[in-house]
Amino acid sequence: MNDTICAIATAPGGALGIIRISGAQSLEILSHIFSKNLTQAKPNTIHYGHIVEYVERVAVAQQQTTIIDEALVSVFRAPHSYTGEDSVEISCHGSRYILNKVLELLIANGCRMAEPGEYTMRAYLNGKMDLSQAEAVADLIAATNKATHQTALSQLRGGISTELSRLREQLLRLTSLLELELDFSDHEDLEFADRSELIELAKEIDIHVSRLAKSFETGQAIKQGIPVAIVGKTNVGKSTLLNRLLKDDRAIVSDIHGTTRDTIEDTIDLQGITFRFIATAGIRQTSDQVDQIGIERTFAAIEKARIVLWLIDQMPTEAEIADMAERSKGRTLVVVCNKSDLESHQNLQISIPDFQFVRISAKTGIGISQLEEVIYQAADIPALNESDTIVTNARHYDALVRAHESLQRVLNGMTSQLSGDLLAEDLRLALDQLAEITGTQITPNEVLGNIFKNFCVGK
Numbered sequence: 001m002n003d004t005i006c007a008i009a010t011a012p013g014g015a016l017g018i019i020r021i022s023g024a025q026s027l028e029i030l031s032h033i034f035s036k037n038l039t040q041a042k043p044n045t046i047h048y049g050h051i052v053e054y055v056e057r058v059a060v061a062q063q064q065t066t067i068i069d070e071a072l073v074s075v076f077r078a079p080h081s082y083t084g085e086d087s088v089e090i091s092c093h094g095s096r097y098i099l100n101k102v103l104e105l106l107i108a109n110g111c112r113m114a115e116p117g118e119y120t121m122r123a124y125l126n127g128k129m130d131l132s133q134a135e136a137v138a139d140l141i142a143a144t145n146k147a148t149h150q151t152a153l154s155q156l157r158g159g160i161s162t163e164l165s166r167l168r169e170q171l172l173r174l175t176s177l178l179e180l181e182l183d184f185s186d187h188e189d190l191e192f193a194d195r196s197e198l199i200e201l202a203k204e205i206d207i208h209v210s211r212l213a214k215s216f217e218t219g220q221a222i223k224q225g226i227p228v229a230i231v232g233k234t235n236v237g238k239s240t241l242l243n244r245l246l247k248d249d250r251a252i253v254s255d256i257h258g259t260t261r262d263t264i265e266d267t268i269d270l271q272g273i274t275f276r277f278i279a280t281a282g283i284r285q286t287s288d289q290v291d292q293i294g295i296e297r298t299f300a301a302i303e304k305a306r307i308v309l310w311l312i313d314q315m316p317t318e319a320e321i322a323d324m325a326e327r328s329k330g331r332t333l334v335v336v337c338n339k340s341d342l343e344s345h346q347n348l349q350i351s352i353p354d355f356q357f358v359r360i361s362a363k364t365g366i367g368i369s370q371l372e373e374v375i376y377q378a379a380d381i382p383a384l385n386e387s388d389t390i391v392t393n394a395r396h397y398d399a400l401v402r403a404h405e406s407l408q409r410v411l412n413g414m415t416s417q418l419s420g421d422l423l424a425e426d427l428r429l430a431l432d433q434l435a436e437i438t439g440t441q442i443t444p445n446e447v448l449g450n451i452f453k454n455f456c457v458g459k
């Protein structure tokens with residue numbers, strides 16, 4: 001923590017590159033390699049100058065300087081910086097040679113290379129942000145679409161932290177009410193909060209904790225793409241539809257039944273949300289072993305999907321409808337009638353009342369934008385409602401699940417009239433488990449190391 005650290009903060013290959021320095025010696029070390037002395041520089045100022053290397057020429061007893069690059073240097077003073085320490089950002093040209101040379105000079109003058117995530121870890125340790133916010137920084141950098149960007153940003157701004165501190169307050173109130181009951185239980189004339197009221201309070205907290213834990217499923221979907229399975233009989237046009245949605249010639253299309261034998265998947269963004277489309281092997285009766293494995297994979301894809309597109313090109317039988325309805329239980333099933341460009345298919349009577357229905361032609365593109373809209377609606381992502389907190393982090397999810405279990409034990413204990421001191425332990429556990437998420441409780445170094453090691457160097 002006392003070292004002054006440095007790292008390249010930008011990706012290689014750009015026109016400009018930024019090197020970050022943080023720690024008490026930042027300005028002193030910088031001044032050794034800069035054409036101006038900035039040890040007394042004011043906070044939040046930018047300075048133009050040259051990065052220079054001083055070479056001692058013993059023979060002529062003079063110092064010679066080599067200019068490495070022109071640079072702009074931004075100065076931040078503790079505690080008003082990202083890390084909370086004195087910090088410097090050097091903007092110079094993005095060449096690998098220059099950037100490495102600057103790093104080399106900084107290290108020669110007393111800096112140490114930063115570990116992955118060390119800037120953010122320092123920000124956390126210096127109280128600039130809590131742990132869940134620090135983790136959101138990594139998510140923000142990794143965000144690939146509007147939804148992941150939005151959830152990361154909301155977490156960075158303290159979305160989950162605010163919600164958790166409210167829950168912790170309620171839990172503390174519950175604990176103190178129970179303790180009150182305990183301390184004065186000899187005084188028969190004193191009235192305590194009704195147990196049923198306490199149970200209500202505990203239930204309310206637990207519902208909230210469970211809702212947060214549950215949002216993880218959505219959080220995962222947002223991060224990894226919402227899985228959409230494209231299923232149906234052979235030759236109905238599943239591969240053609242996949243290619244159409246991806247706007248890419250991804251899967252082989254042919255009029256031979258059973259062309260696709262394995263699952264093929266790829267992602268696209270629709271209105272800022274990533275969807276993962278999985279085209280599957282056609283469902284048919286077959287004695288071919290490989291085909292059978294393919295069809296088993298189709299059923300597995302349905303199980304993992306959130307949305308199932310059932311592609312048909314003729315009216316399915318009652319038995320087929322019942323079978324597909326059963327297999328896709330718990331998912332949104334959309335019946336998609338393909339090949340509507342063909343005259344013979346235009347007047348095809350299809351009526352499957354229980355499910356959404358879209359008529360398309362994967363070949364010509366008819367109805368595709370309507371299908372995309374149906375898919376987007378079916379995803380039903382509450383994250384786009386800004387006020388909702390979505391848990392996207394597995395560590396948070398794990399802590400929430402454990403807090404929920406502790407609260408369940410508290411609730412069970414309350415209903416079976418367990419005394420306050422026996423409930424207190426599980427209450428304390430729940431409090432600690434929630435505190436783990438924001439790191440308000442002392443977090444062991446090992447856990448911290450695990451969190452920050454996944455960051456990039458320079459953040």
Ligand SMILES: Nc1nc2c(ncn2[C@@H]2O[C@H](COP(=O)(O)OP(=O)(O)OP(=O)(O)O)[C@@H](O)[C@H]2O)c(=O)[nH]1
Nearest residue numbers: 234235236237238239240254258259260282362363
């Ligand atoms: N006219 C017309 N033909 C289509 C349409 N969609 C697909 N086809 C044709 O139907 C045949 C089968 O298409 P595929 O996309 O390979 O069908 P599939 O469902 O992936 O078939 P399997 O992989 O064998 O299960 C090909 O000859 C496609 O050109 C469409 O919208 N209209």
Ligand SMILES: [Mg+2]
Nearest residue numbers: 238239259260
């Ligand atoms: Mg296919």
